[in-house]
Amino acid sequence: MKPDALLFPAPKGLYCQHGDFYIDPVQPVERALITHGHSDHARAGHGHVLATRETLDIMRLRYGDDFCGASEVARFGETISIGGVRVRFHPAGHVLGSAQISVEADGTRIVVSGDYKRRPDPTCPSFEPVACDVFITEATFGLPVFHHPDDKGEIARLLQSLRQFPERAHVVGAYALGKAQRLIALIRQQGYDEPIHIHGALARLCEYYRSQGIDLGDIRPATLGPENRQDLAGAIVLGPPAAFAERWARRFADPLAIFASGWMLIRQRAKQRGVELPLVISDHCDWAELTATIREIAPAEVWVTHGREEALVRWCQLQGIPARPLHLVGYDDEGE
Amino acid sequence: MRAFAELLDRLVLTPQRNAKIRLLVDYFRGAPDPSRGYALAAIAGTLSLNTVKPALIRDLLLERMDDVLFHYSYDYVGDLAETVSLAWEPPPDVAPQDIPLGEVVERLQRAGRSEVRSLVRDFLDRLDTSGRFALLKLATGGLRIGVSARLAKQALAQMGGKEVSEIETLWHGLEPPYLPLFLWLTGEAEMPVLKRPAVFHSVMLATAVGEGDLEGLDPADFAAEWKWDGIRVQIANVGGARRLYSRSGDEISSAFPEIIEAADITGVIDGELLVGGTMRSNRATGTFADLQQRLNRKTVSRKLMEEYPAFIRAYDILYSGDRDIRPEPFHVRREALSALIEAASPQHFDLSPLVGFSSWKELDELRSNPPDPVIEGVMLKRLDSPYVAGRAKGPWFKWKRAPFNIDAVLMYAQRGHGKRSSYYSDFTFGVWAEGEDGMSLVPVGKAYFGFTDAELEVLDRFVRDNTVERFGPVRAVRAEPDSGFVVEVAFEGLNRSTRHKSGVAMRFPRIARLRPDKLPRDADRLETLQAMIATQR
Numbered sequence: 001m002k003p004d005a006l007l008f009p010a011p012k013g014l015y016c017q018h019g020d021f022y023i024d025p026v027q028p029v030e031r032a033l034i035t036h037g038h039s040d041h042a043r044a045g046h047g048h049v050l051a052t053r054e055t056l057d058i059m060r061l062r063y064g065d066d067f068c069g070a071s072e073v074a075r076f077g078e079t080i081s082i083g084g085v086r087v088r089f090h091p092a093g094h095v096l097g098s099a100q101i102s103v104e105a106d107g108t109r110i111v112v113s114g115d116y117k118r119r120p121d122p123t124c125p126s127f128e129p130v131a132c133d134v135f136i137t138e139a140t141f142g143l144p145v146f147h148h149p150d151d152k153g154e155i156a157r158l159l160q161s162l163r164q165f166p167e168r169a170h171v172v173g174a175y176a177l178g179k180a181q182r183l184i185a186l187i188r189q190q191g192y193d194e195p196i197h198i199h200g201a202l203a204r205l206c207e208y209y210r211s212q213g214i215d216l217g218d219i220r221p222a223t224l225g226p227e228n229r230q231d232l233a234g235a236i237v238l239g240p241p242a243a244f245a246e247r248w249a250r251r252f253a254d255p256l257a258i259f260a261s262g263w264m265l266i267r268q269r270a271k272q273r274g275v276e277l278p279l280v281i282s283d284h285c286d287w288a289e290l291t292a293t294i295r296e297i298a299p300a301e302v303w304v305t306h307g308r309e310e311a312l313v314r315w316c317q318l319q320g321i322p323a324r325p326l327h328l329v330g331y332d333d334e335g336e
Numbered sequence: 337m338r339a340f341a342e343l344l345d346r347l348v349l350t351p352q353r354n355a356k357i358r359l360l361v362d363y364f365r366g367a368p369d370p371s372r373g374y375a376l377a378a379i380a381g382t383l384s385l386n387t388v389k390p391a392l393i394r395d396l397l398l399e400r401m402d403d404v405l406f407h408y409s410y411d412y413v414g415d416l417a418e419t420v421s422l423a424w425e426p427p428p429d430v431a432p433q434d435i436p437l438g439e440v441v442e443r444l445q446r447a448g449r450s451e452v453r454s455l456v457r458d459f460l461d462r463l464d465t466s467g468r469f470a471l472l473k474l475a476t477g478g479l480r481i482g483v484s485a486r487l488a489k490q491a492l493a494q495m496g497g498k499e500v501s502e503i504e505t506l507w508h509g510l511e512p513p514y515l516p517l518f519l520w521l522t523g524e525a526e527m528p529v530l531k532r533p534a535v536f537h538s539v540m541l542a543t544a545v546g547e548g549d550l551e552g553l554d555p556a557d558f559a560a561e562w563k564w565d566g567i568r569v570q571i572a573n574v575g576g577a578r579r580l581y582s583r584s585g586d587e588i589s590s591a592f593p594e595i596i597e598a599a600d601i602t603g604v605i606d607g608e609l610l611v612g613g614t615m616r617s618n619r620a621t622g623t624f625a626d627l628q629q630r631l632n633r634k635t636v637s638r639k640l641m642e643e644y645p646a647f648i649r650a651y652d653i654l655y656s657g658d659r660d661i662r663p664e665p666f667h668v669r670r671e672a673l674s675a676l677i678e679a680a681s682p683q684h685f686d687l688s689p690l691v692g693f694s695s696w697k698e699l700d701e702l703r704s705n706p707p708d709p710v711i712e713g714v715m716l717k718r719l720d721s722p723y724v725a726g727r728a729k730g731p732w733f734k735w736k737r738a739p740f741n742i743d744a745v746l747m748y749a750q751r752g753h754g755k756r757s758s759y760y761s762d763f764t765f766g767v768w769a770e771g772e773d774g775m776s777l778v779p780v781g782k783a784y785f786g787f788t789d790a791e792l793e794v795l796d797r798f799v800r801d802n803t804v805e806r807f808g809p810v811r812a813v814r815a816e817p818d819s820g821f822v823v824e825v826a827f828e829g830l831n832r833s834t835r836h837k838s839g840v841a842m843r844f845p846r847i848a849r850l851r852p853d854k855l856p857r858d859a860d861r862l863e864t865l866q867a868m869i870a871t872q873r
Contacts, residue, residue: 145409145422249758257757274757276349311408
């Protein structure tokens with residue numbers, strides 16, 4: 001079967017006609033396969049959802065018990081047949097529960113990688129390369145300028161700043177699912193065992209990660225109500241990225257604005273957001289990792305989804321690998 | 337290089353002055369010589385390097401990279417040095433290294449034209465991303481990190497527990513990498529003795545007259561002078577070397593060659609740099625806007641010198657010949673100054689005239705209605721005061737004329753930085769102007785201080801509750817005749833401006849008061865401002 005007969009972009013998302021299912025659809029559909037729990041990939045209101053147990057748990061936490069009509073757990077490595085199409089989930093290393101989805105029929109295999117990364121992440125299993133005819137890759141950081149530095153060095157800069165500015169609350173913006181927990185785990189790996197204070201918006205997901213056996217150390221709410229205000233000078237406070245622009249940040253001692261994101265590599269990005277200490281910590285591949293992954297998997301063809309498709313397509317062409325952009329709409333290539 | 341690169345990265349993003357100083361102090365304490373001295377020079381703008389053209393660093397990257405990918409990258413990042421530092425991929429067998437800044441600078445200084453290319457390539461291969469960025473910014477000569485030489489000197493003073501005036505006094509006698517300076521600051525050596533005589537001396541500063549400050553003081557103990565609206569300078573002709581310095585000790589000689597040439601005096605004089613004609617030439621003194629045509633230039637054209645001739649209105653003297661007369665009382669110094677100026681070029685020097693007065697009330701009236709539009713108030717100097725560097729309260733006062741005030745309407749707000757990053761604290765305000773479609777608001781200025789913390793809460797709440805449009809970080813707020821927020825804006829002066837739609841530009845605008853009692857329709861009109869410009873002249 002030709003690959004683009006097996007899987008093709010439709011208005012509601014990537015569609016498999018033979019199995020009559022969508023992968024990460026952006027609108028409610030009858031049958032959806034979900035790669036991971038970020039809200040632009042995992043939406044509420046589908047008839048039937050197939051995803052990893054963790055992704056289903058996360059969707060339930062975010063959207064409530066009735067987030068879909070019926071749900072089915074996909075185990076890594078297990079083959080599920082949907083209308084004659086063989087589907088398998090493999091770890092993507094992006095956030096807890098994140099998966100690549102392999103779709104196979106008549107000897108043609110396409111791997112939809114979803115969002116993925118190659119660096120070790122203490123909060124989720126590592127990306128597993130799967131041989132395939134077509135590899136569908138994201139391109140969030142698909143430009144040769146993105147070379148994310150070593151995570152340890154970034155955490156060291158945060159800890160250095162705590163020593164240098166002990167009178168200031170270090171308010172770190174991090175996305176609620178994945179980034180926040182990974183950041184806490186990385187900080188703990190560097191031997192920092194003081195309490196870490198979190199914004200209410202992170203509480204449920206941190207609690208969920210802990211229930212899955214991921215040790216985040218001493219986590220406390222950053223906000224205890226007006227009778228119990230604390231200025232948290234010299235402490236680490238984690239909140240969603242927009243939090244330091246909100247009134248919420250005012251209660252802290254001379255807050256030092258920090259943002260943990262792959263985008264923080266670009267100085268102007270940090271400046272625009274008023275970030276004083278950018279931490280380049282990404283849950284996506286950087287350029288070197290994207291290109292190394294494509295080399296390693298060596299697919300016959302590469303399809304590129306959200307992000308900077310044109311540069312990655314150009315690179316593939318220079319390597320003699322047929323490649324094209326998929327032009328899927330509705331994915332947030334900025335949220336990182 | 338790693339520590340220096342990290343310092344640059346932090347300084348660029350750190351808005352608070354004190355936080356910048358702490359970053360600098362920590363760096364100067366931790367970094368070895370001569371690296372820290374070169375870092376100081378790079379920040380203070382005293383480092384001379386054979387600069388590398390941007391085209392060269394682009395070529396170096398294109399030796400290894402597809403040009404289409406380069407263009408995608410450069411378009412995205414927008415800064416060449418940053419693009420190259422990020423996209424550079426060292427060969428796999430080269431491990432990143434921390435090359436000391438001192439080595440980088442000295443090798444770049446020694447390199448001949450033909451060697452620069454391979455030297456830069458080699459450094460790019462061995463440095464990490466931040467290090468590459470710092471290298472390229474150094475080599476292309478555009479550091480731009482929001483730190484002035486003055487702030488760097490303050491950090492040095494704090495590092496060594498010294499007065500910043502001591503650093504300023506030494507500054508021009510020292511050169512990168514400033515080894516004797518750091519030895520002194522770390523307590524390992526005595527204060528360096530300069531080979532060349534110290535030419536810049538820290539200036540004596542006045543304090544503003546506050547409520548009740550003059551009560552109990554006898555007017556007879558003071559001399560008064562007009563406070564001219566120029567810039568404070570020090571001109572020195574010592575040991576055959578003529579130099580002109582700004583009040584913070586930055587040398588600005590090359591921008592004012594006519595003054596250097598005319599400085600046929602020996603000694604060190606303190607005065608106001610102005611343009612236009614001296615008292616002795618009977619031509620009017622130019623405004624600050626005129627003077628600005630001559631400021632912040634490395635060199636100056638003949639045309640500009642003719643259009644805006646510069647001169648010094650002298651008001652004090654530190655050295656007469658080679659004699660330090662700072663310990664003498666003001667009236668004695670003034671006599672020496674007067675004699676010196678009498679003999680100096682009449683087009684380039686005059687003596688700041690004294691203002692006669694017998695009571696504070698009389699002086700108050702003179703201050704409020706000065707005889708020349710370029711006067712911004714009066715200076716009061718105790719007749720018996722010696723010349724002492726720094727800002728001690730008592731010997732010298734400045735008594736400015738009252739600021740201008742208008743009522744304006746808030747139009748746009750932007751979030752502040754650092755401590756204020758959760759507040760809308762930078763405000764653009766406007767006044768009413770007659771247009772084709774009737775009255776509308778035109779922006780006339782921006783202010784981000786003047787209000788109290790409690791007032792900021794009020795303003796911030798207004799902005800959040802009355803946003804009508806967003807443009808990136810900027811919010812447009814409701815501003816209609818019957819709905820909006822009026823603020824009283826105080827400012828020191830007005831200039832005509834072709835860059836602003838309104839045609840006027842304010843000097844030092846700040847929000848003096850909130851006027852929740854007023855409606856936007858009650859705010860001032862553009863004609864009021866235009867009339868103010870007219871009366872200033």
